[in-house]
Amino acid sequence: xxxxALIHSAQQGDLNAFNTLILHYQDAxxxxxxxxxxxxxxAQDAAQEAFISAFQSIKSFRGGSFKAWILRTVTNACLDxxxxxKRRPTTPLEPETSDGExxxxxxxxxxxxxxxxxxxxxxxxxxxxxxxxxxxxxxxxTAVVLADVQGMxxxxxxxxxxxxxxxxxxxxxxxxxxxxxxxxxxEELLPSSFRLxxxxxR
Amino acid sequence: xxxxRDIETLSAYIDGQLNASDAARLETRLKTDPExxxxxxxxxxxxxxxxxxxxxxxxxNFTLTRQMVGLKPPMPRTYPLFRLATAFAAVLxxxxxxxxxxAPMMNFSGMSAPAQYGYGGGCEGPxxxxxxxxxxxxxxxxxxxxxxxxxLAQEAVPTMxxxxxxxxxxxxxxxxxxxxxxxxxSAKDSAPETADQAEVQQEAPxxxxxxxxxxxxLTVVGAVALWAMNLSARxxxx
Numbered sequence: 001x002x003x004x005a006l007i008h009s010a011q012q013g014d015l016n017a018f019n020t021l022i023l024h025y026q027d028a029x030x031x032x033x034x035x036x037x038x039x040x041x042x043a044q045d046a047a048q049e050a051f052i053s054a055f056q057s058i059k060s061f062r063g064g065s066f067k068a069w070i071l072r073t074v075t076n077a078c079l080d081x082x083x084x085x086k087r088r089p090t091t092p093l094e095p096e097t098s099d100g101e102x103x104x105x106x107x108x109x110x111x112x113x114x115x116x117x118x119x120x121x122x123x124x125x126x127x128x129x130x131x132x133x134x135x136x137x138x139x140x141x142t143a144v145v146l147a148d149v150q151g152m153x154x155x156x157x158x159x160x161x162x163x164x165x166x167x168x169x170x171x172x173x174x175x176x177x178x179x180x181x182x183x184x185x186x187e188e189l190l191p192s193s194f195r196l197x198x199x200x201x202r
Numbered sequence: 203x204x205x206x207r208d209i210e211t212l213s214a215y216i217d218g219q220l221n222a223s224d225a226a227r228l229e230t231r232l233k234t235d236p237e238x239x240x241x242x243x244x245x246x247x248x249x250x251x252x253x254x255x256x257x258x259x260x261x262x263n264f265t266l267t268r269q270m271v272g273l274k275p276p277m278p279r280t281y282p283l284f285r286l287a288t289a290f291a292a293v294l295x296x297x298x299x300x301x302x303x304x305a306p307m308m309n310f311s312g313m314s315a316p317a318q319y320g321y322g323g324g325c326e327g328p329x330x331x332x333x334x335x336x337x338x339x340x341x342x343x344x345x346x347x348x349x350x351x352x353x354l355a356q357e358a359v360p361t362m363x364x365x366x367x368x369x370x371x372x373x374x375x376x377x378x379x380x381x382x383x384x385x386x387x388s389a390k391d392s393a394p395e396t397a398d399q400a401e402v403q404q405e406a407p408x409x410x411x412x413x414x415x416x417x418x419x420l421t422v423v424g425a426v427a428l429w430a431m432n433l434s435a436r437x438x439x440x
């Protein structure tokens with residue numbers, strides 16, 4: 001795939017060329033979206049929105065890494081979605097007591113930790129990691145997803161989220177510390193290499 | 203627990219983002235400080251576990267359609283010219299249609315009063331003050347169907363030919379004349395008005411009606427041509 005030629009054609013309005021680029025990058029884009037948003041449906045919407053937005057603004061692409069550019073677009077779409085959610089938070093239906101009466105302020109609504117049921121569901125490592133990612137503040141999660149999940153370097157991450165390089169360094173360090181703390185509660189799920197390191201630390 | 207600056211340096215170190223001298227200094231510290239080394243292992247483990255996270259495949263293709271991005275088929279170069287010409291013809295048609303059909307209808311209903319005002323009180327300078335009041339009333343009835351401009355033009359003739367002394371009396375007499383004209387029975391005026399308007403309607407619309415038809419035909423032809431160009435472009439695009 002001649003990426004440069006495809007980008008050039010897409011800049012001339014060639015939708016087929018852009019669709020070829022989409023097929024090449026859609027896994028990375030969806031993966032980024034699902035790690036930042038933590039929800040498949042929302043991630044699909046964000047990915048689709050990002051590709052539409054990318055096509056409409058592809059003339060502004062001035063070269064460099066197309067992957068970094070498209071991941072920046074999907075990151076922005078995810079952050080927009082998270083901001084929308086903050087503005088219009090959804091409230092689950094009031095649960096009922098055993099008598100059939102509505103509970104006014106159920107404790108589980110205020111509890112940010114996983115319930116036993118949720119813990120049982122998170123019986124796979126991937127769920128455990130995603131749970132820990134979801135617990136991170138958005139800006140930390142975005143930095144760690146782009147740097148550690150997508151393997152982008154600091155400069156690319158800084159460019160993608162439009163913050164200084166020093167801020168990215170700091171966010172990554174904090175995010176990793178928090179993740180490590182969170183992952184400790186899923187020790188039995190972690191790969192042996194990870195557990196060995198932990199044992200060594202102890 | 204180390205201070206946050208140490209943690210940040212460790213995080214950058216495991217990503218290979220430290221320069222050589224900073225990296226060497228940190229490595230020396232790591233050898234002598236087991237707590238710092240354990241924190242580094244923590245960070246490295248967290249980073250490692252994230253990198254081992256299985257990559258999720260896209261559950262469907264996100265390829266775009268033309269509708270999704272609002273793309274329109276490329277039009278021939280003459281398309282904008284045709285569109286402009288058609289719009290211009292449509293405007294001219296509307297203007298022409300309004301002038302030939304609607305304007306006479308509007309004049310027919312509201313012509314007599316403005317004309318009377320135009321004759322009697324409309325002029326600000328010395329109007330034909332020296333003329334006979336009876337003659338003036340008759341002239342007013344004749345001028346009624348005309349446009350106010352025509353009435354003023356007719357008034358200008360007696361003004362220029364009349365006596366200057368009489369002209370000085372004009373404003374006062376003009377007011378009196380207006381009062382007389384207003385007292386004139388409407389039945390007396392209506393017959394000549396209707397006759398004159400009928401003549402105007404028979405004579406005037408004939409040439410301009412052709413223009414209206416021409417503009418209408420141009421508009422319709424232009425619209426059909428635009429539609430055909432659009433259709434052809436879409437078919438070619440498919």
